[in-house]
Amino acid sequence: MVDRRDIGTWIEGTPTPGEPVRWPGERLGRPENGSGSMARFGRRLIALIIDWGLAFLIAKFAFDSNQWAILGIFAAEQILLVGTLGYSIGHRILGLRVIRLDGRWPGPLWAFVRTVLLCLVIPAGIWDADQRGLHDKAAGTALVRI
Template identity: 40%
Template sequence: MLTGRLLTLVTVPFGGRHRLDSVTRWTGSWLPGSDRGNTGPPNAPAGYPGERLGLPEQGPGSVAGFGRRASAFGLDLLMSAVLAGMFTAPRLPENWSLLAWVLLTVVPTAAFGMTPGMTALGVRVARLDGRTFVGLPRALLRTVLLFFLVPALITDTDRRGLHDRATGVIVLRYR
């Protein structure tokens, strides 16, 4: 279980979660202008990201911001290019850097919930169902969707990209 108050939640397709009293289409909380993801009265402004999941507003356990997540992604790309370049020098790594990125993303995320870039910036991937490990199938699907970039750019009110919603995870700060 995540931290904070206990909500009665139901899982809907693509990893979405809604309160039982506001079960709607799975798109309900991430479409622009939609207030279906709010836990308050209709048309009430959304609080902070993660509020409806019982997460703190700031500090450890709060939802990671876009800047941290994008920076961690950039660090992972840079590390994979350098790692692949070490094996292909003096030639450029070409597609070997993609393989290095997949390995640097899938394996640590499945086992530890964070990539090297995420570790450097203090963020981690956590499952919404409260289990400890993200697991290989979820980490692999999340990485494949992240490869296309667009799913990561379409977020809901809790800053969860489509790749996170599809795998039932959220990116949180741990420090």
């Protein structure tokens, strides 16, 4: 049988021996607060609501609120904007940016991987001690404050 502790260890990665994690992103070399620090849950959620709301409004007027059109518009926004600029409209409003762990911008391929997993919802709902969802872990990205 699978134990929750086994899954938690897998999701959180390898902890530094003897050192507890003091803030999200510490293991990644990110500061505790300010520019470059990991985006917290509240900001991420509000950015997602803004992006989903914009996709809903566009689909409402262009496609008569078709649920697949909403998802398609949301995905297109994420792939195009995150892949080229490093942030979506919701991210920009809340002062967030998607970066690769080496500091580069994600690019179209990793934005696509991240978006596909984000659209599956479950990976985005599971995150580690650094507050990176499974979609960010798979794409090697992190959502940080600008």
